[in-house]
Amino acid sequence: MSLKDKIRDRKARIGVIGLGYVGLPLAVEFAMKGFDVTGLDVDESKIKEINAGRSYILDVKTEHVKACVDAGRLRASSDMSHLKDMDAIDICVPTPLRKTKDPDLSYVVQAVDSVKAHLKKGQLVILESTTYPGTTDEVVQPALEENGLKAGVDFYLAFSPERVDPGNETYSTRTIPKVVGGVNRESTELASDLYGSIVDTVVPVSSTQVAEMVKLLENTFRAVNIGLVNEIALMAHRMNIDVWEVIDAAGTKPFGFMPFYPGPGLGGHCIPIDPFYLSWKARQSGFECRFIELAGHVNSSMPAFVVDRIGEALNTRKKAINGSRIHILGVAYKKDVSDMRESPALDVIELLHRRGASVTYSDPFVPVLQHGDVDMKATPEGADGSGIDCAVICTNHRVFDYAAIVKRYPLIVDTRNALKGIQADHIFRL
Ligand code: SAJ
DSSP states (O other): HHHHHHHHHOOOOOEEESSSTTTHHHHHHHHTTTTTEEESOOOHHHHHHHHHTTOOOOTTTTHHHHHHHHTTEEESSGGGGGGGGEEEEEEEEOBBBBBTTBBBBBHHHHHHHHHHHHOOTTTTTEEOOOOOHHHIIIIHHHHHHSSOOOOOTTBEEEEOOOOOOTTTTTTGGGSSSSEEEESSSHHHHHHHHHHTOOOOOOOSSHHHHHHHHHHHHHHHHHHHHHHHHHHHHHHHTTTTTTHHHHHHTTOOOOSSOOOOOHHHHHOOSSOOOOOHHHHHHHHTTEEEOHHHHHHHHHHHHOOOOHHHHHHHHOOOOOOOSSSSSEEEOOSSTTTTTTOOOTTTHHHHHHHHHHHTTTEEOOOOOSSSETTTTTTEOOOOOOOOOOOOSSHHHHHHHOSHHHHHHHHHOEEEEEOTTTTTTTTOOOOEEE
């Protein structure tokens, strides 16, 4: 039976390498549709959870994992030799940045080496990890062809960017269009058929580079527009104009405008990272991505701006940051998530410590905060605010009781406009 027919009849055996916020939802979606799925990861705790029928990812229902495992359509393992039995293999491993802001493809290379060791004729290999244009053709393909098999002929190879948005209740794997680009037409078609069995809309493009570039454009678009609105916030503060009111009014324009909001900085594992994959690759072609670099500077200057605003607020009470007790409300990188990666609250806390403040925090999603020399436990939200000189809303979790917060603290710096519509002389917004 051809791979095309196996996919059509949902008889294709699928391997998913990397069982994080991208790989696990993908593995479960395929298994829910009747495919036989083997999840592969180096983290034994993930493997144990899945084989016990439990989910550890917010958006993946445990009952779905259990149903698929009980039906024998989903299993997890750290034994990469299972790859030899797969018809299709999805690589969903992290692509972080090195300290030098250069791409770190070490996880991709490790996964590709495993695939190479077990590569069989007729297999379809798809890279989903966000990366610079050219990775699939210049890094993955040569490695997989080392044993003499030819991409696009003996096996199939494509790139398809992940568009998982953790915590997004509106869009799920099925309803988010999937872009797919193969090394040749047949690879694109087979990858499109495969994804077509789990998503409503597949968007085939002409090459792997186009597919790689699509994702980077999407996330660079966000990083640059967040940088723009943060710069607008910096200038509006100097001009004594309420930037939040400006954005809300601009947002009434029904076309040609999309609101972004100022904040304490740029967190998460996508937006602060992805644009630097693009600028790194562009530099290899002698092109300087000035927008990306400038947005990076503006966004990374926001924690210091927040600390300056805290200083200004304390000064209205003839106090200094040095020696003050400052309470941070919300430390996760964005609202209603527990993820701390690149969270700007970490920079705010570090800067406050450097300026002699004593800092506590509340965040129902983050019970313990350990990062660098920051090692703190959350104060239960609602604990008496006595002795706190200034509270700082860094993450506007919906679960916070903002009416109580306004009453509890003598000064509040609101970096997210969480107290929108509440005017009081002890509230200071970005
Ligand atoms: N942020 C602002 N102002 C804004 C929007 C975001 O300061 O107007 C900050 C957030 O607080 C956060 C960072 O930027 O610290 C990134 O926020 P994000 O809303 O972009 O959320 P992410 O990092 O979860 O981005 C993901 C991305 N999804 C994928 O890469 C598949 C992104 O493409 C989505 O557009 C985004 O979620 C989303 O829309 O929620």
